[in-house]
Amino acid sequence: MSDGVELPPHRFAGLIAPAIDRVFVAGMLAGRDGGGAELSSRYGxxxxxxxxxxxxxxxxxxxxxxxxxxxxxxxxxxxxxxxQRTLDKQVAYGMLQRVPDGGLCATERGLAFLAELWQLHAEVTEELWAGHDDRVGRLVPTLGRLLAYALVLAESDEPGAFAAMAPPHEPAGAPAAVLLLNRLSALRYHRADAHAAAWAAAGHTATSIAGLPPGPERLAIEQETDRRAAGPYAVLTAEERLVMLADLSALPG
Incomplete structure (x- = not known):
C-alpha cells in the first residue's frame, strides 16, 4: 500500500463513520449487558x-x-x-450538580459511579476484543492522533459537542480497550458537529433534518458532512487510513 491509494480524507470520513459507530455501540452494549444495568440500579x-x-x-x-x-x-x-427536567432529577438524586455558568459536573457520588463504570467498561471491552490486541494496540494511538488534531481544528470553530466531550478522561494505567471505547466516543461527536453544521447550512433545524427522507437533498447533506468531518483524517497517510478501517472492521461487535 502507498499514499497513492485513492482514499482522500473526505471519502474516508464517510467510510469510517459506520465502522466507528458499530464498534462503539458494541462496547457500550457489552457494558450494559455485562453489569451496567445492575450498576446503574445501585445508584438509582x-x-x-x-x-x-x-x-x-x-x-x-x-x-x-x-x-x-x-x-x-x-x-x-x-x-x-x-x-432539563431529566437533569433536575439527576441533581435531586445527588449524582450531578449545576455550576454557576449554567453547566454541570459530577458530585462525589456521581464520580464514584463513574469510577465503577470505568472499571466495568475495562472488563467488558477486554473480553469483547480478546485476541485482537494488535488491532486495539494500533487503533488507540491512531485515534489519539486524530483527536489531538481535531482539537486543534476545533479551536477556530463554534463550541459544539466535540469541544464539550474531548479529550476523554484517561487516567494513568487505563487499559487499551477502554481507551479505544472512549476515544471512539469522543471522535463520534466530531462528526456529529460536522453533520449539524451541514444541515444548518442547508437551512434545516434539528427537527426538520430528522424528518428528511432519503433523496438528493439528504445525500448532499451527507456529502457535506463528510467534507466537514474530514479534517482530522488528513493527519493520517492513505495507508494508515486503510489500516484503521481494516482494524475497526475486524473487531467483534
Missing part, C-alpha cells in the same frame, strides 16, 4: 445515571464540567425542556 437507575453515562468522558475528569452550550450541542436532537 437510569433516572439517576443517564447523563453521567452519556457525558462520562468529560465528567469523569477531576474537576470536569460540561457547559450549558456544550450540553445543548450534545442533546441537540432532544427536547430541551425534557432534558
Amino acid at each position: 437507575g437510569p433516572a439517576a445515571t443517564g447523563f453521567l453515562v452519556e457525558l462520562r468522558t468529560r465528567l469523569a475528569t477531576p474537576g470536569g464540567t460540561v457547559s450549558g452550550p456544550g450540553f445543548a450541542a450534545v442533546t441537540r436532537y432532544r427536547d430541551p425542556a425534557t432534558c
Whole structure:
C-alpha cells in the first residue's frame, strides 16, 4: 500500500463513520449487558445515571464540567425542556450538580459511579476484543492522533459537542480497550458537529433534518458532512487510513 491509494480524507470520513459507530455501540452494549444495568440500579437507575453515562468522558475528569452550550450541542436532537427536567432529577438524586455558568459536573457520588463504570467498561471491552490486541494496540494511538488534531481544528470553530466531550478522561494505567471505547466516543461527536453544521447550512433545524427522507437533498447533506468531518483524517497517510478501517472492521461487535 502507498499514499497513492485513492482514499482522500473526505471519502474516508464517510467510510469510517459506520465502522466507528458499530464498534462503539458494541462496547457500550457489552457494558450494559455485562453489569451496567445492575450498576446503574445501585445508584438509582437510569433516572439517576443517564447523563453521567452519556457525558462520562468529560465528567469523569477531576474537576470536569460540561457547559450549558456544550450540553445543548450534545442533546441537540432532544427536547430541551425534557432534558432539563431529566437533569433536575439527576441533581435531586445527588449524582450531578449545576455550576454557576449554567453547566454541570459530577458530585462525589456521581464520580464514584463513574469510577465503577470505568472499571466495568475495562472488563467488558477486554473480553469483547480478546485476541485482537494488535488491532486495539494500533487503533488507540491512531485515534489519539486524530483527536489531538481535531482539537486543534476545533479551536477556530463554534463550541459544539466535540469541544464539550474531548479529550476523554484517561487516567494513568487505563487499559487499551477502554481507551479505544472512549476515544471512539469522543471522535463520534466530531462528526456529529460536522453533520449539524451541514444541515444548518442547508437551512434545516434539528427537527426538520430528522424528518428528511432519503433523496438528493439528504445525500448532499451527507456529502457535506463528510467534507466537514474530514479534517482530522488528513493527519493520517492513505495507508494508515486503510489500516484503521481494516482494524475497526475486524473487531467483534
